[in-house]
Amino acid sequence: MLDRSINVARVCGMGIALSSLLGGGAHAADLLTKAPPLPYAETDDFWTRPYLFGDLGRTRLKEMGIDIGLTLGNETVGNLSGGNRNTGANAGQLWFGAKFDMAKLAGIQGGTVGLTLVDRFGDNLNSEAGIPALQLTNEVFGRGNILRLTELYYSQKLFNGLVEIKGGRLPVGSDFFFGQCEFINLTFCGGQPGNIQGGYIYNWPVSQWGGVVHYNFAKEFQLSVGVYDSNSNYLTTSDPTIYYLPGVPGSIPGSGVLVPVELVWAPSGPLNGTWRFGGWYDSASTIDGGLPGIITTIPGVGGVPDQNLSDQRGRYGFYESILQRLTVDGPKGQGWYTFLNTTVADHRTSYQDYQIAWGVKHTGTFAWRPDDEVGFAVGTTHVNSNALSPNAGGNEIPIEAWYGWQATGWMNLKFDAQYVINPGGRGYNAAGVKTDNAWVLGMRTTVHF
Template identity: 85%
Template sequence: MSLEKSASAARLCGAGIVLSLLLGSGAHAADLPTKAPPVPYAAADDFWTRPYLFGDLGRTRLKEQGISLALTLGDEAVANLSGGARNTGANAGQLAFQAKFDLAKLAGVQGGTVGLTLVDRFGNNLNSEADIPALQLTNEVFGRGNILRLTELSYAQKLLDDRLELKGGRLPVGSDFFFGECDFINLTFCGGQPGNILGGYIFNWPVSQWAGVAHFNLAKEWKISVGVYDANPNYLTTSDPTIYFLPGIPASNPAAGVLVPVELTWTPSGPLNGTWRLGGWYDGASTIDGGLPGIVTTIPGLGGVPDQNLGDQRGRFGVYESILQRLTVDGPKTQGWYTFLNTTVADHRTSFQDYQIAWGVKHSGTFASRPDDEVGFAVGTTHVNSAALGPNAGGNEVPIELWYGLQATGWMNLKFDAQYVINPGGRGFNAAGVKTDNAWVLGLRTAVRF
C-alpha cells in the first residue's frame, strides 16, 4: 500500500474510532483550548442552552465511572482587505477528540491517568493565499498538515500525596509548558509562544513527540516542571502515518536534539486567580534557522570565514515569561476582566525570529443581558534578528486584534474578529524584496462542542 493510501486509511480509521466512541458509548467534554469549560449537564435538556450539540449521550455517567471524552470543532474563516498581493479569503479548522481515563476509578490505580488526543486539521493559510509576508499566521489554526495527528498518548502518575506527577509518552510540549490560552486568531497571541517563533525545533499543538515530564508542587501555589523531549524534525512528517497517526519512532535526523524546558509556575488562588510562568529551555542541536548567515570566525590573513566545527559544538536556548491574571470579579461565574502578558527571548545566534511580546485583555460578561459573551483586545510584536539576511532584518511585525465573542448557544461560540498587521514580515517586504501594505484582516471563529 502506498504512503498516500496508508495516510488516507489511517485518517478514516481514526475518524471512525472517534465517532463510534462518542455516539456509541457517550462522552464528556474535557474541554480543549477553545472556550471555558462547559456548564454541568442539566436534566432539563434544551437544545439551545445545553452544553453539547448532541446532548448528554451518557457522558455524565461515563465521567463518574472514570472516562471523560470530548469532540470539539474549531473553524476560522478569514479574509484580507489590504496587504499582500491580492485580496482573498481562506478557511481552516480542526476537529479534536480528547479522552482521559482515570485509572483510580477504572482499575484501582490511585493517581494514574491515561490521555489520548487526536486532531484532524483542514483548510488553507490566508498568508499564503493572499501572499501576505507575515511572520505569524493570521489564522492560527492552520498548520502541520491537513491530516489526522496523534497529539497525545500518555500515562501520568501522581506520587507523594499528589505533590509529584510523572508523565511520559507522546506529548505536545505546550500541554505542560508555556502559555496555554488561545482566545485570538493571530498566532502571536495564541498557544506556546516559543514555538511560534522557533517552530523548526519547538513543535506546538497538534504535533507530539516522545517525551518525559515531571511536575513537583513546592507549595500550595508553587510548582516546578522539567521536561525532556525528542526534538527530531521528522515528527513534522505529513507522509508517514506510523509517525503522525501512530506512536512510531521517527528515523534519525542530523538536525535532531533533546529539548529540555524548565518552568516555575505560581497559581494565585482566590477570586483573583491566575497563572504566572517563568521558564527557559535548551536544545542540544546545532542547526540555525534559515535566513541567518553561518557562524563566522575571524582568521588572521583570511578575514571572516564560516566555521563549521564551531557550529557543530553549540546548542540553542531561550527564556520566557507568561502571565495570565484575573483583574476583577463582575459576576457570579467567570464575569470580569482578565489580562495576559507573554515575552519570549531566543538565542540570537541561531534564531531568525529572536523575540516576541504579546499583551492583551479580555472581558467576560460584556452585557448584563449576555453574561456569557466576551470581548478581547491584544497587541504584540515579533522581531527579526538584526543579523538576518534580507530586507526585513531588524524589523518588527506588530499585529493588533479586536474581537467580540457571542455565546450563540450553550454549545456554539462565534467570534467576530478584526486584525491589523503592521509591517508584515518585520519591515513589510515580501520574499521578492517588494514592499507590501499593512494588512487588514476580518475573521469569524466558530467553536462547537459535540
C-alpha cells in the same frame, strides 16, 4: 474515508452556525479562561445544553472514569489590504480527547491515561493572499492537513499530589509555556516559544516522545522539568526519504534533546492567575535559515548557507507568561482578565529572536449577555538584525480585537478584526517587494458535540 469525514465536519459546522443565526437562540494548560461546558442535565433544551447532540451517555461514562470530548474549531478569514491580492481562506480542526481515570477503572490512585487526536483541514490566508507575515493570521492552520496523534500519555501523581510524573507522546505546550488560545493571530495563541522557534519547539497538534516531572514544592508554586526527543521527523506528513543537507528545505536534521524548565506561581482566590517563568535548551545545534553562515557547495545542490555545524553549543531561550484575573464582575467567571507574554530566543541561532504580546479580555460584556466576551491584544515579533533578509531588524506588529457571542450552550462565534503592521518585519515579501499593512477580518466558530 478521511476526506469524507472532513467534508461532513465542514458542512455540519456551517449548518450549525446558520441554524443558530436563523433560530435566534438565546471551546491544552490554560487553553481558555472561560469555564468548560457544564455537566449535562436532562432539563436542558437544544439551545442551552452544553453539547450539540446532548449527553449521549457521557455523564455515565465520566462517573465510570472515562471523560470524552469532540470539538470542531473553524476560522474563516479574509484580507481587505496587504499582500498581493484580496482573498479569503478557511481552516479548522476536529479535536477528539479522552481521559481515563485509573483510580476508577483499575484502582490505581492518581493515575491518568490521556489520548488526543487532531484532524486539521483548510488553507493559510498568508499564502493565499501573499501576506509575508511572520505569524499566521489564521492560527489553526498548520503542520499538515492530516490526522495527528497529539497526545498519548500516562500520568501518575505521587505523595498526595506533591509530585506528578508524565510520559508518552506529548506536545511541549501541554505542560510548559502559555497555552491560552482565544485570538486568531498566532502571536497571541499557544506556546509563544514555539511560535518563533517552530523548527524545533513543536506546538499543538505536533507531539513527540517526552517525559515531565511536576513538583508542587509549596502552596501555589510548582517547578517543572521536561525532556523531549527533538527531531524534525515529527513534522513530516509522510515518510521522509531525503537525507539531511544543511540549509536545504525539506531535509531532515539529526535529533537532539529539548529540555524546558519552568517555575509557576498560581495565586488562588477571587483574583486568580498563572505566572510562568522558564527557559529551554536544545542540544541539536543548527541555525535558522536566513542567518549568516559559511557558504558550502553540495554536489547537485549548489551554494547554500551552511548551518554552522562546527558550532555545537546548542540553542536556548527564556520566557515569561502571565495570565491574571483583574476583577470579579459575576458568579460565572465574569470580569476582566489580562495576559503578558515575553520570549527571547538565542540571538546566535534564531531568525525570529523575540516576541512580546499583551492583551485583555472581559467576560460578561452586557448584563443581558453574561456569557459573551470582548478581547483586545497587541504584540510584536522581531527579525534578527543579522538575518540575510530585507526584513532584518524589523518588527511585525499585529493588533487584534474580537467580540465573542455565546450563540448557544454548545456553540461560540467570535467576530474578529486584525491589523498587521510591517508584515514580515519590514513589509518585504520573498521577492524583496514591499507590501502594505494588512487588514484582516474573520470569524471563529467553536462547536462542542
